[in-house]
Amino acid sequence: MKTALVTGASRGIGRAIALRLAADGMRVVVHYARDADAAAAVVEEAGRGSFAVRASLPSELDALVAALPPLDVLVNNAAIGLPAPIEDVTPEAFDEVFAVNVRAPFFLVQRALPVLKDGGRIVNISSGATRIAMPVGIAYSMTKGALDTFTRTLALHLGARGITVNTVAPGVVDTDANASWLRGNAEAEAAMAARSALGRIGYAGDIADVVSFVASERARWVTGAWIDATGGAHL
Ligand SMILES: NC(=O)c1ccc[n+]([C@@H]2O[C@H](COP(=O)([O-])OP(=O)(O)OC[C@H]3O[C@@H](n4cnc5c(N)ncnc54)[C@H](OP(=O)(O)O)[C@@H]3O)[C@@H](O)[C@H]2O)c1
Numbered sequence: 001m002k003t004a005l006v007t008g009a010s011r012g013i014g015r016a017i018a019l020r021l022a023a024d025g026m027r028v029v030v031h032y033a034r035d036a037d038a039a040a041a042v043v044e045e046a047g048r049g050s051f052a053v054r055a056s057l058p059s060e061l062d063a064l065v066a067a068l069p070p071l072d073v074l075v076n077n078a079a080i081g082l083p084a085p086i087e088d089v090t091p092e093a094f095d096e097v098f099a100v101n102v103r104a105p106f107f108l109v110q111r112a113l114p115v116l117k118d119g120g121r122i123v124n125i126s127s128g129a130t131r132i133a134m135p136v137g138i139a140y141s142m143t144k145g146a147l148d149t150f151t152r153t154l155a156l157h158l159g160a161r162g163i164t165v166n167t168v169a170p171g172v173v174d175t176d177a178n179a180s181w182l183r184g185n186a187e188a189e190a191a192m193a194a195r196s197a198l199g200r201i202g203y204a205g206d207i208a209d210v211v212s213f214v215a216s217e218r219a220r221w222v223t224g225a226w227i228d229a230t231g232g233a234h235l
Pocket residue numbers: 007008009010011012013014032033034035055056057058076077078079080100125126127128169170171172173174175176177178
């Protein structure tokens with residue numbers, strides 16, 4: 001049985017990815033930061049010997065690495081947003097968003113490489129925000145731009161081991177991250193839906209299905225790719 005680590009798997013897109021990979025037959029390491037009950041519910045639904053690991057990233061990376069079994073798939077999903085234009089970004093907020101969104105996946109991969117099997121998969125969850133200019137999230141977009149470069153560069157570096165490295169880039173998805181301005185706000189939802197060629201906002205399962213493909217044997221010839229999962233937003 002294959003084993004996948006999904007960071008930030010207690011809710012949102014990470015939760016959907018964890019459950020999708022479990023449905024694909026994998027055991028899942030359900031990483032989370034705060035909500036043990038939510039993580040336990042994902043573990044129960046995933047089954048197959050899945051288990052949860054708590055670690056705030058990047059500060060508690062050691063705890064996560066220590067708990068890792070040999071891995072077939074590593075999904076860097078955990079991240080935070082920073083909805084602020086350049087004028088309002090403090091040095092502290094800048095450092096925090098880079099620590100969680102860039103430093104954590106960088107050193108998680110570095111530390112997990114010894115347990116990641118040859119022929120394995122790394123999937124980085126970026127954002128459609130790196131394909132467009134989004135001034136209101138400038139620092140956040142920059143973190144995802146760094147992650148995109150991480151993907152392409154790692155793909156070349158790890159190809160000799162048969163490990164593929166790809167980016168999956170969601171657009172606006174209905175998760176807690178957007179709940180404050182999107183959920184129950186029909187006007188905001190309609191505005192976001194209008195940006196997509198397919199005329200709706202995204203749902204976590206839309207993203208999880210793409211990750212499922214990238215993590216599978218069917219994607220063996222895809223590496224270093226930036227896979228658009230925005231429903232054709234801003235085309
Ligand atoms: N939602 C969107 O519209 C959208 C669009 C483009 C890209 N994305 C990307 O998709 C991914 C998932 O987004 P989402 O909307 O599902 O996010 P979410 O609902 O806010 O969930 C974030 C997850 O990351 C974990 N996390 C956050 N900070 C952490 C930290 N410091 N250490 C460890 N874990 C931490 C959270 O754990 P706790 O629950 O324990 O706090 C949670 O499980 C992110 O990479 C995000 O940038 C999302």
